[in-house]
Amino acid sequence: MKATAPADSKTKTDSTVVAALNLYLADSYALMALTHHAHWNVEGPGFFSLHKAFEEQYDHLFETIDEIAERIRALDAYALGGLRAFAKEAGMEEFPTGPLAAKDFVAGLVVAHEKALADAVALRDAAGNVNDLETQDMAIGCIQWHQKTSWMLKSYLKAV
Amino acid sequence: MSPSLLPSAEVASDSACLLNSGLFVCDQLLAAATRENDPAALDAALDFRLVLARRSASPETIIRAFLILRDVVQERHYLACYRLRRWLESQFHARVQCGRCGEPIRVALRLDLPCFEAICDRCLSAALVSPTRGRLTQLHFVRAADEQLVS
Numbered sequence: 001m002k003a004t005a006p007a008d009s010k011t012k013t014d015s016t017v018v019a020a021l022n023l024y025l026a027d028s029y030a031l032m033a034l035t036h037h038a039h040w041n042v043e044g045p046g047f048f049s050l051h052k053a054f055e056e057q058y059d060h061l062f063e064t065i066d067e068i069a070e071r072i073r074a075l076d077a078y079a080l081g082g083l084r085a086f087a088k089e090a091g092m093e094e095f096p097t098g099p100l101a102a103k104d105f106v107a108g109l110v111v112a113h114e115k116a117l118a119d120a121v122a123l124r125d126a127a128g129n130v131n132d133l134e135t136q137d138m139a140i141g142c143i144q145w146h147q148k149t150s151w152m153l154k155s156y157l158k159a160v
Numbered sequence: 161m162s163p164s165l166l167p168s169a170e171v172a173s174d175s176a177c178l179l180n181s182g183l184f185v186c187d188q189l190l191a192a193a194t195r196e197n198d199p200a201a202l203d204a205a206l207d208f209r210l211v212l213a214r215r216s217a218s219p220e221t222i223i224r225a226f227l228i229l230r231d232v233v234q235e236r237h238y239l240a241c242y243r244l245r246r247w248l249e250s251q252f253h254a255r256v257q258c259g260r261c262g263e264p265i266r267v268a269l270r271l272d273l274p275c276f277e278a279i280c281d282r283c284l285s286a287a288l289v290s291p292t293r294g295r296l297t298q299l300h301f302v303r304a305a306d307e308q309l310v311s
Contacts, residue, residue, distance in 0.1 A: 093246070101272065103238055103242075104242065104272065107238060107239050107242035107243075108242075110239060111180060111242075111243070111246075154239060157238045157239050159235045159236050159238075
């Protein structure tokens with residue numbers, strides 16, 4: 001089994017990896033807020049199932065966000081923070097306030113997941129390039145979750 | 161209509177943008193309609209693509225073509241229609257002018273309405289103009305890019 005790099009190795013504090021972690025942190029926080037907004041405002045025949053599904057998704061994101069931020073700290077760097085900073089960094093489109101079709105909430109979240117997924121892939125590859133296997137492993141788990149969640153959301157949009 | 165979810169790092173952020181650009185989404189829709197052997201969807205998507213690719217097409221023509229496409233394909237391809245709708249809403253807006261001397265009011269477009277007339281009525285309402293507008297009220301759809309060039 002390959003040993004991990006020493007704690008003071010350059011690979012552990014590579015700024016590319018930290019930047020990618022902070023971007024993905026912002027994505028995850030923004031996605032959590034979007035999902036929470038959908039959880040509150042969704043209406044219609046699919047209300048109960050969507051309301052519950054969105055709750056499970058933002059609960060998962062809340063835990064993930066903490067893991068990402070603490071990974072950044074473990075790399076001896078500082079985590080991004082604050083709603084304004086997260087929104088600006090993530091650049092995700094937000095839902096309007098007011099009534100919105102349930103399918104629009106779902107479609108909007110699919111689009112947001114795609115953005116987060118793309119940045120998780122970039123994080124995975126950045127970590128791999130500097131042999132930061134621990135960060136890479138975390139990113140792979142996140143990628144899998146986005147893929148699974150996207151599949152579920154897209155399934156809801158399919159006409160039966 | 162499901163593009164690969166594993167882009168390489170170099171195109172990771174580009175792919176997220178591509179997934180939401182008008183022509184790319186339209187091409188994905190054409191591919192899906194071809195696979196599904198759906199002539200009505202294929203016709204509507206081709207018509208929309210032709211209009212979109214034609215630089216001289218007016219915003220109103222493009223919006224009307226989108227509404228026709230949406231009526232044909234939305235039930236089977238909701239996500240594609242959503243992406244096209246949001247893309248069009250980012251590319252165009254409405255300009256409402258009340259009277260010859262009135263200051264033009266810029267109104268964000270929302271295309272989640274059943275028909276073109278309803279979209280126009282919403283633009284007028286947003287500009288605080290009665291839908292039964294006077295003869296001197298003008299409503300135009302404008303490309304955001306064209307306005308930036310002018311200003």
